[in-house]
Amino acid sequence: MMTVFLSFLLASAPLTVTEDDHAIDKLVKEDFELLYVDGLLIDETKLELQMDILDQKIYQEPINAKLDGSGKIIQEKPGTTLDRMKFRKLFQDYFYEGKPNKIALPERKTYPRVDSELLAEIREHEINRYVTHFKPRNKERSRNIELAAESINNHVVFPGERFSFNDVVGERTEEKGYKRAPVIVKGELAEDIGGGICQVSSTLYNAVDLKGIEITERYSHSRNVPYVPPGRDATVSWYGPDFVFTNKYKHPILIRASAHNGNMQIQILSSESP
Template sequence: MKKWIRVLPILGVAVLAAGIGHQSALAKKSEDSVIADRIFIGDVAVGGMTDDEATAAVEKYVDDLADEKITLTINDVSVEATAADLGLSWQDTESVQNAVAYGKSGNLIARYKAKKDLENEDKVFPMPLVVDQEKTTAYLEEHEGELNRDAVDYGLTRENGEFKIIEGQDGIVVDVAKSVDTIDESFQAGWKADSTIELVAEVSKPKGSEEELQKVKDVLGTFSTKYASSASGRKANIANGSKKIDGTVIYPGDEFSVYQTVAPFNADNGYKLAGAYENGTTVDAYGGGICQVSTTLYNAVIRAELEVTERSGHSMIVNYVDPSADAAIAGEYKDFKFKNSTEAPIYIESYANGTTISFTIYGQETRPANRSISFVSETLSTTDPGVKFQESSDAVGTISKTQSSHVGKSARLWKVVTVDGVEESREVFNKTTYKASPTIYAVGVSSENPEAVSAMKAAIATQDEGTIRAAAAQWKNAVQQPEQTTDPTQDPNASQTQPADGTNQAGQTDNSAQQTQPADNQSADQGTTAQ
């Protein structure tokens, strides 16, 4: 009995010790699953949290960043995206595991040191973030129009007789794939407020420089033509075309196209209806008169001795320059193009004041001062345009002029070079053939008298002016017609008709642009050519 009494206290102590040990183990296990105080994951304080609690806290923090702004920039161009736009998220839970284990793993010395460090400062574990590749790619592609830009070449403007240089601008094209990687890498260290990320782009440099443009100071060639007598629509078109070319800078080796610069020919681009050549007749077309612009520029270009790469003459003669000194524009099948064949930039200055259009080409003069050039037109042959009579729905006896004639010509242009006033060379520069275009009269054949109609049609078929006028006089009163206000047997415009060879009644050449010589342009499929 005494033996059992002695054993019981010993068993009690053992049971108590076991209980205490079990509670201690449970407490240690609980302590090991809780993150120590003063520990952060990024900006999130996770001290006192379990693994799951810390994970939830970090995820909420990242979710709350959805509307935060991120500036994406290239040079001086930028756009603002949100974290949601880029699909920003947190996927690396290793930092939570490291936070839980801090001060509880490693040898005794390491654990002791970690705990002592926490007494003096916070421990911050990284919060690496990632972007959604597809969302970020889509965002950049959607905003390429804002981020990308073409290079703007250095330019010139001329004010009060002085040149001013306009600084160029780099061209930018975003490299989307590399930029997505750059954005992703920038968030590997975690979130930063007011983030600005420089995107990856291909940068193209503008043409020219201040040094290069400072060479532009000499007049290389200049030319003017008159258009005072043109109709208002034609005047407006000449002014519009002149303005579109004025101020152009062409760098060495570059080609200039008049058509590409002044087209399209429609009201939206500032053009009016005016006379134009089409299939040997004169019609109204948008841009009528643009050929006087190209022709005037052509004459300045050849005097600057730049390389002409494309030039076409008109289908019919024009009277604002000598034969074979013109340059027609008609759609894309007739264009005037030239190349800057000098070693310095050139600048084109133009003005149109309602009576005169002028072009001046500036550059760096390298030709000898004692050398000069001129261009001489030579007419090789002429073709009489004749007269053409056409039926019209007007009353029998009515004859009206609908188109003036254009003499057909074959001509060539000579380039003459003199040195110290002595002719050094003379060579054919170009040749041009112009079609003849007849004077056209509309002859009325409308009548209630079948015999009168038949007689007039028979007379028109002869194309003999005397026969037609005689028939008109004979059959005018065959059936009572409303009294005509003009003499139907005479050309009502006869007193205004210019001689077919382009001279006035005093025998002098009229070099101004006439309304009967439309300055035109139209598309190639219409066959319309500007004068």
């Protein structure tokens, strides 16, 4: 991690924020002043905004522990964010006393929701599994299925937590690698970006259709689909239907999803048998 420095300069000279000797921001003391009868105060709204800007420059998101293709645990990685309490104290010293004139931007670690210890526990029991099949020769549709499966793979749903397929997978765009492939629109076949991902949401629906899972939002296609029995599908669209469920178990569940060689498979794992 590179050290970030702030130079606190006196009078009206700007406070320069540097990273590796390159200026990344400038602060002027007068911009933060609030004048009252009983003295000079810091404009807290402006200070909070400035801390938001600095945080964006150093922020690193923590990475959850996950299982690789062979089931081996890949260690989590902590993230980095601005230590606001320490920065506020240093800024107050500069603002009221004019010193110090240079500090290292204070950082603190942030930790992921899923660490190796938790993952080791919740991978112990398979509580359900569902498999569907697709045609690998349709490369565009197959790629869409693979990308959506990767998005939900290793996702942990905690007790009482709501899972939204659209929120977890995100918008399906060409920039993310999604291709144009057949979709069903009002009972008719058409082509659109991300065609085929409804097979992933439908496979997931059948995998989580358990006593301890509450399905809160699900929509069927306007015509039958070939990869699941009639009425067992879950259509999704970024600006339309979503597939949503809530974990009612007293323990987290882990979603394991893979799409290879024409097989779309989802396992639901947990620390306890249902």
